[in-house]
Amino acid sequence: xxxxxxxxxxxxxxxxxxxxxxxxxxxxxxxxxxxxxxxxxxxxxxxxxxxxxxxxxxxxxxxxxxxxxxxxxxxxxxxxxxxxxxxxxxxxxxxxxxxxxxxxxxxxxxxxxxxxxxxxxxxxxxxxxxxxxxxxxxxxxxxxxxxxxxxxxxxxxxxxxxxxxxxxxxxxxxxxxxxxxxxxxxxxxxxxxxxxxxxxxxxxxxxxxxxxxxxxxxxxxxxxxxxxxxxxxxxxxxxxxxxxxxxxxxxxxxxx
DNA sequence: ATGGCTATGTAGCATAGA
Numbered sequence: 001x002x003x004x005x006x007x008x009x010x011x012x013x014x015x016x017x018x019x020x021x022x023x024x025x026x027x028x029x030x031x032x033x034x035x036x037x038x039x040x041x042x043x044x045x046x047x048x049x050x051x052x053x054x055x056x057x058x059x060x061x062x063x064x065x066x067x068x069x070x071x072x073x074x075x076x077x078x079x080x081x082x083x084x085x086x087x088x089x090x091x092x093x094x095x096x097x098x099x100x101x102x103x104x105x106x107x108x109x110x111x112x113x114x115x116x117x118x119x120x121x122x123x124x125x126x127x128x129x130x131x132x133x134x135x136x137x138x139x140x141x142x143x144x145x146x147x148x149x150x151x152x153x154x155x156x157x158x159x160x161x162x163x164x165x166x167x168x169x170x171x172x173x174x175x176x177x178x179x180x181x182x183x184x185x186x187x188x189x190x191x192x193x194x195x196x197x198x199x200x201x202x203x204x205x206x207x208x209x210x211x212x213x214x215x216x217x218x219x220x221x222x223x224x225x226x227x228x229x230x231x232x233x234x235x236x237x238x239x240x241x242x243x244x245x246x247x248x249x250x251x252x253x254x255x256x
Numbered sequence: 257a258t259g260g261c262t263a264t265g266t267a268g269c270a271t272a273g274a
Contacts, residue, residue, distance in 0.1 A: 009273080010263055034273085036264070061264055062272075107274055115272095147274070166274060199274065202261035213274075245262075245274080 001098060001255035003029040005143035005216055006237075006248035007199075011035040011066070014244055015043055017237055022050050025234070027250055028070050029095055031102035033145045035064030042066070057088045065091040065102045065144075073100070081132075083125040090126075092133070098224070098255050099137040101130065103144035108165040116165060119147070123174040127181060134182045139255065140221040142183060145246065147215050148175045150185065154214035156197065166215060184225040186218045186251040187233075198233055198247045207238055218251040227254030 004027040008014040011032060022030065030052070035042070037058045047054045047068055057078040058064035065088060067073055073093035080090055089104040103126065108119035134140050148171045152158035161167040179185065187196070197212025206212065220228055231251045238247050 013263070034263095107272080109272080109274085145274095164274095201274070204260055206260095215274075242262085 001029070001096065002027045002250055002252045003031070003098075003100065003141050003143060003218060004248050004250040005031045005033070005102070005145070005218060007033040007104070007145040007216060007244060007246035009034050009036075009244045009246065011037055011043065011064070012041075013242060015046060017240055017244070019046065019050050021237060021248065022052065022068070025250065029100055030068040030248075031091075031100065031143045032066040032068070033064070033102070033104035035066055036061060037064055055091060055093055057091050059086075059088045063088045063104055065089060065104055067091055067093050067095075067100060067102050069093075069095045069100075071096045080122070080125045081129050083122070085122070089122070094137070096255060097139060099133060099140045101133065101140070101142040103142065103146065105145060105147045107147050108171070110165050111163070111168050120170055120174060123171075123178075127174070127177055130178065130183070131181050134221060138221055138223045140183070141224060141251070142178070142219040143217065143249075145216050146175065148172065149213045149215050150175050150217075154197070156195065156211045156213070161213075166213060178219065182222055183219040184222065186220050186225065186228050186231040186253070187214070187249070189225060189228045190230060196233055198249055199245055200238065202245055216246055216249050218249055220251065220253060224253050224255070229253060
């Protein structure tokens with residue numbers, strides 16, 4: 001099974017690029033973040049015409065997540081248990097026996113902001129929730145924009161980013177806590193090229209200068225990690241006209 | 257150089273992203 005994640009930074013703008021990418025890549029599952037569309041405006045028919053089932057949970061202007069799948073998805077869940085949150089950042093569903101969780105982790109803005117405190121609180125609730133999901137299904141994949149660069153290999157300039165949001169010790173500790181709960185970072189299960197990133201600032205020619213961060217991840221439960229064949233960042237869409245600032249990431253693993 | 261760029265909502269800028 002191949003499961004992909006892509007922060008599209010507006011599905012309205014990026015729909016043609018998403019459809020083109022589905023056409024060439026044909027993943028079994030594609031999870032989207034930052035669709036920025038209320039549900040009434042979600043382009044479900046275009047996606048179905050491309051051969052995918054689709055679930056979505058969105059809002060106007062900000063956030064918004066979706067799960068596209070070749071096989072139908074069941075058991076949809078769109079909220080963090082015990083955490084009342086108007087921001088649409090979570091969607092889970094079961095596809096062909098694999099529980100898929102799509103996350104758009106809060107950005108956090110800066111480490112002295114309320115948004116940073118919200119980010120850490122959100123991660124705490126997510127960790128608790130995923131522990132239950134993992135107990136209920138040992139075939140679990142957790143993907144999305146985590147807005148955390150797990151370690152210095154994932155940062156183009158670790159000194160400049162040291163202690164900053166996306167790289168701070170509490171965020172990295174929260175990420176490690178997710179892994180300690182029984183998940184593995186699929187990207188690090190195989191050899192990878194240096195300077196592998198999934199996000200580059202639109203400004204300062206950051207992409208061309210390889211000034212990126214690896215903040216989008218595919219985490220696999222231990223059972224699925226044992227059968228992981230590959231995890232690939234596709235930087236080609238970042239070269240498009242009007243690109244998303246994030247690249248899609250795809251993991252390939254045995255799903256039985 | 258606390259700038260740089262993009263998207264949204266809404267009609268000249270404010271907010272947010274990471």
